[in-house]
Amino acid sequence: MKPDEIEFVAEVCRAAAGIRVDPDKIYLVESRLAPVARREGFGSIREMLISARQRKEEKLLWSVVEAMAQGETCFLRDPQMFDQLREEVLPQLAVRRQPGHPIRIWSAGCASGQEPYSVAMTVEASGAGVLACGVDILGTDLSERALEKAQAGLFTQFEVQRGLPIQLLARHFEKRDELWALSPRLRAMVRWRRVNLNAELRGLADFDIILCRNVLKAMTAEARERALGQLVQAMAPGGYLVLGAEEALGDLPEGLAAAGPGLHRLDPAARAAA
């Protein structure tokens, strides 16, 4: 790819999704976009970009953005954090619950679904108190394709061997041809919606736990700050924001205090004052 093509891709990603594309990482950009060009029937990345640029094809541009937004994912990533959710955070939230108010959890940037499904498995294992008050899990992603895959609940042998203990595979999955299908019961615990964290967030509020892990670090400083502010606005007082355990984002908004690996608790008073 030529510098002006990389720059075009970087600008499209920044404008659409606040994603930072490093112009020096030509190899990364090419390895992400080559499959898109093939899939969309172009002979090369260059041909695809020319078509996208000249005809301003929204759908094609989004395919480019989605490919660049893709991150690493696996089941139960940062296992200590999930232990803490199960043993401490969820039971504590359950105790303070009023009847008829389920615990609300949002997995923001959920890719192919491993994160919200890991949350569902964790909820299942966290005891009768948590299950009795009910739990709503929302999985959102920028990519429609990722959401379709997530919703299907079908994973490759490779995917189910990354992070998932064999006991949980045996408990929650069934073999379907060469793929592994998550149980309908767990799938039913998660709702899905397409959300661009770089746009104005509507109708997303009162979450007790928001997981947004290794998503913000891929954004420009400006987009990240805006997205973080919106996420905090969407939290319930005393709620938790979960970032990647090794994700260093610099200064976080006021009122967030570290509470574990990647875990941050929002001071109930800080939110009330905001």
Place this chain on the structure above:
Amino acid sequence: MRTCLVVDDSRVIRKVARRIIEEMGFEVAEAGDGLEALAWCRASMPEAILLDWNMPAMNGIDFLRQLRRERGGDNPTVVFCTVENDLDHIREALSCGAAEYIMKPFDSDIVQSKFAQAKLL
């Protein structure tokens, strides 16, 4: 140094597994089937065993059943590593006391993640 016994009738697989497991800080010993592995364990129990299912002489699951009846045979942490990738095999392995289960093909990430699940790292 902790020892891991790699039990597989394929020399190539043993070699690949050895390299991965040595990198995780284990001393590695090899056996080509269940009987050989049993003889090895009777002489000296390893901390970990990476175990194939289908092998001549004695297969993996028969070896595991026999191992658990041996003196000190409860100690090794057993991780299956096999082409058998259906739930019946997995459940049988777990009920016989396997801690983890790798479905071939595998790479170093999978072995490492499974050894971590089995609390070997």
